[in-house]
Amino acid sequence: MSGNTVKPWTQIVRVRDDVRTGQLSLQEFAADLFDVVNKTGKRPIYEDPAKFFSLSYATSSQRDIAAATAERLRGKSDKAIRQLELTYGGGKTHTLVTLTHLFRDPASLPDLPAVKEFESAMGGKGPKARIAAVCFDKLDPELGMPVVSPSGEERMLKHPRSVIAFQLAGVDGLQAGTWDADVVAELGCGPQDLTVDKVRFDAFQWTSLEPLLRGLGVDDLVVCGVVTNLCVETTIRSAFMRDFPVRMLADCCAAQTRRLHELSLEALSSYRLARIESVTAGFDLAEARPEARPEARPQAPAVPVTA
Numbered sequence: 001m002s003g004n005t006v007k008p009w010t011q012i013v014r015v016r017d018d019v020r021t022g023q024l025s026l027q028e029f030a031a032d033l034f035d036v037v038n039k040t041g042k043r044p045i046y047e048d049p050a051k052f053f054s055l056s057y058a059t060s061s062q063r064d065i066a067a068a069t070a071e072r073l074r075g076k077s078d079k080a081i082r083q084l085e086l087t088y089g090g091g092k093t094h095t096l097v098t099l100t101h102l103f104r105d106p107a108s109l110p111d112l113p114a115v116k117e118f119e120s121a122m123g124g125k126g127p128k129a130r131i132a133a134v135c136f137d138k139l140d141p142e143l144g145m146p147v148v149s150p151s152g153e154e155r156m157l158k159h160p161r162s163v164i165a166f167q168l169a170g171v172d173g174l175q176a177g178t179w180d181a182d183v184v185a186e187l188g189c190g191p192q193d194l195t196v197d198k199v200r201f202d203a204f205q206w207t208s209l210e211p212l213l214r215g216l217g218v219d220d221l222v223v224c225g226v227v228t229n230l231c232v233e234t235t236i237r238s239a240f241m242r243d244f245p246v247r248m249l250a251d252c253c254a255a256q257t258r259r260l261h262e263l264s265l266e267a268l269s270s271y272r273l274a275r276i277e278s279v280t281a282g283f284d285l286a287e288a289r290p291e292a293r294p295e296a297r298p299q300a301p302a303v304p305v306t307a
Helices: 033-038 049-054 060-073 091-104 113-122 160-174 209-216 228-241 258-270
Strands: 145-148 154-157 221-226 246-254 275-277 303-306
Touching: 033 091, 049 091, 049 113, 060 091, 060 113, 091 113, 145 160, 154 160, 221 228, 228 246, 228 258, 246 258, 258 275
Parallel strands: 221 246, 221 303, 246 275
Antiparallel strands: 145 154
16 A cells, blocks of 8 residues: 555644534524515625625626626616526525625625626626515515615515515605506507506406496406416406406416416416417407307407406
């Protein structure tokens, strides 16, 4: 045998005192995006950019998603949605915490190797952005969740859309007539179109939608929008309970995942809550007519409802 032997790692690596003595709490390394975004003080290692990046390794995948996010914020990319998929725990949250620090206050980031690697991948410091997170494990169905506005005001809110709007724009994000409450321009909504302000997933709840439809003599609805398994499905179920025949435009709806979208379509079609249609398959709103109604009832056109 050779006289050369490999030294044990304990003679090569200096172990931190808290690890050696058993005083290190693994709880310190439990990432929580809610605490980081809201700066609760419960996760100092993750909330403090200096501590976080001093203990973080900038992986190639994290550098790629940071660069892609920076491109989007600079207006150089049309891809606005990213879906993170990992087969182990912790990586997704760690990545979201990384993005929070990189873009919340890029000018104040510490001068650390990990930060320089990210900035190199992004082509410089990232654009400053307002951060919003909906952490559903903190969302109580009755009480809601604490949400902090850009000015530091805190409120308890229940609706995910309100949670996002308040984090981005404070009280202004919750008010009718603001950008966040406007109908998107791509729908081409004109002065002749009727709009109803929706305040819950269900477009009928606490709105004037039903009396408006009844007053117009409408008895057929065409429903589309986002999210398929939330606003769209809830509105369709509510319409069904009010005896409105419903057609759902499947290719004009979307959900967080294709599986959630398809499960919603299956539930609605299996129980005949709605007839599933598709614009790409030839559905024409102008030609839509009710399938069955009393003969004495005058025919009325189908009316689109965007959930």
